[in-house]
Amino acid sequence: MPIGVVVSGADPVASLEKVRSLGLSTCQMSVPPQSWWSEKRIELIKKAVQEKGVRISSLICGFEGESYRDIATIKRTVGLLNPSMREERVKKVFLFSDLAKRLEVKVLQAHIGFIPEEKDSSDYKGMVEAVQRIADCCRKNGQFFALETGQEPAKVLLGFIEDVARENLKVNFDPANMLLYDADDPIKALEILGKYVVGVHCKDGKRPEKKGELGKEHPLGEGEVGIERFIAKLKEIGYEGPLTIEREISDEKRWKEDILRAKELLEKLR
Numbered sequence: 001m002p003i004g005v006v007v008s009g010a011d012p013v014a015s016l017e018k019v020r021s022l023g024l025s026t027c028q029m030s031v032p033p034q035s036w037w038s039e040k041r042i043e044l045i046k047k048a049v050q051e052k053g054v055r056i057s058s059l060i061c062g063f064e065g066e067s068y069r070d071i072a073t074i075k076r077t078v079g080l081l082n083p084s085m086r087e088e089r090v091k092k093v094f095l096f097s098d099l100a101k102r103l104e105v106k107v108l109q110a111h112i113g114f115i116p117e118e119k120d121s122s123d124y125k126g127m128v129e130a131v132q133r134i135a136d137c138c139r140k141n142g143q144f145f146a147l148e149t150g151q152e153p154a155k156v157l158l159g160f161i162e163d164v165a166r167e168n169l170k171v172n173f174d175p176a177n178m179l180l181y182d183a184d185d186p187i188k189a190l191e192i193l194g195k196y197v198v199g200v201h202c203k204d205g206k207r208p209e210k211k212g213e214l215g216k217e218h219p220l221g222e223g224e225v226g227i228e229r230f231i232a233k234l235k236e237i238g239y240e241g242p243l244t245i246e247r248e249i250s251d252e253k254r255w256k257e258d259i260l261r262a263k264e265l266l267e268k269l270r
């Protein structure tokens with residue numbers, strides 16, 4: 001299991017250099033902005049991948065107007081739940097998938113938003129149909145489409161995956177999200193979703209103190225995930241993909257320190 005890190009796609013070449021400077025060989029990258037989609041700049045990114053020896057294991061889809069401020073805002077703004085934005089965003093993902101193909105990246109992943117528990121609701125049906133169309137586009141481009149976990153219990157996500165019924169629909173498993181959203185037990189959830197997992201986030205966090213609020217992210221090893229148990233479980237299910245460290249703080253100096261400490265911890269456990 002190679003160790004990697006989640007980085008920004010705002011300047012892909014600079015991000016690849018940053019990954020290498022941290023001594024890591026793989027990363028997940030947010031989809032680069034359109035200013036990077038020209039033939040010339042795609043070649044620059046591919047050249048940097050070669051020269052720096054850093055693989056981009058997945059591209060992470062994001063959409064304009066998304067905010068993770070609180071649960072209500074997430075429901076309204078994130079992913080494909082809000083029907084007023086759904087169609088436009090599905091078409092965006094088609095473009096992201098084409099971009100990933102040009103970059104030779106085999107996994108496209110996203111937070112699609114809270115999956116509704118009521119299977120009869122128009123929102124649930126709308127999300128199933130949207131993800132079917134996205135998965136079909138990714139399949140044509142030779143890719144997996146991976147859903148990031150944690151905003152709903154594993155069983156709800158599993159039911160959704162079965163309803164979408166597309167072989168290239170997979171999971172990027174984030175154990176901390178399970179706690180931040182107070183959705184499930186990360187280790188039990190991994191057991192339920194194991195066969196779909198093509199990527200993981202090594203992130204830590206604690207459950208919210210009050211119901212209905214968001215929990216807090218912590219440096220790896222300092223939250224409630226139980227990273228030893230998490231890595232042991234990954235081995236048990238036969239996972240061999242990258243261990244991608246995710247740390248969502250804006251202080252660059254602390255970010256680097258936390259990534260390096262997480263790397264050290266994972267090197268001992270993997």
Ligand code: MG
Pocket residue numbers: 148174177201203246
């Ligand atoms: Mg994550």
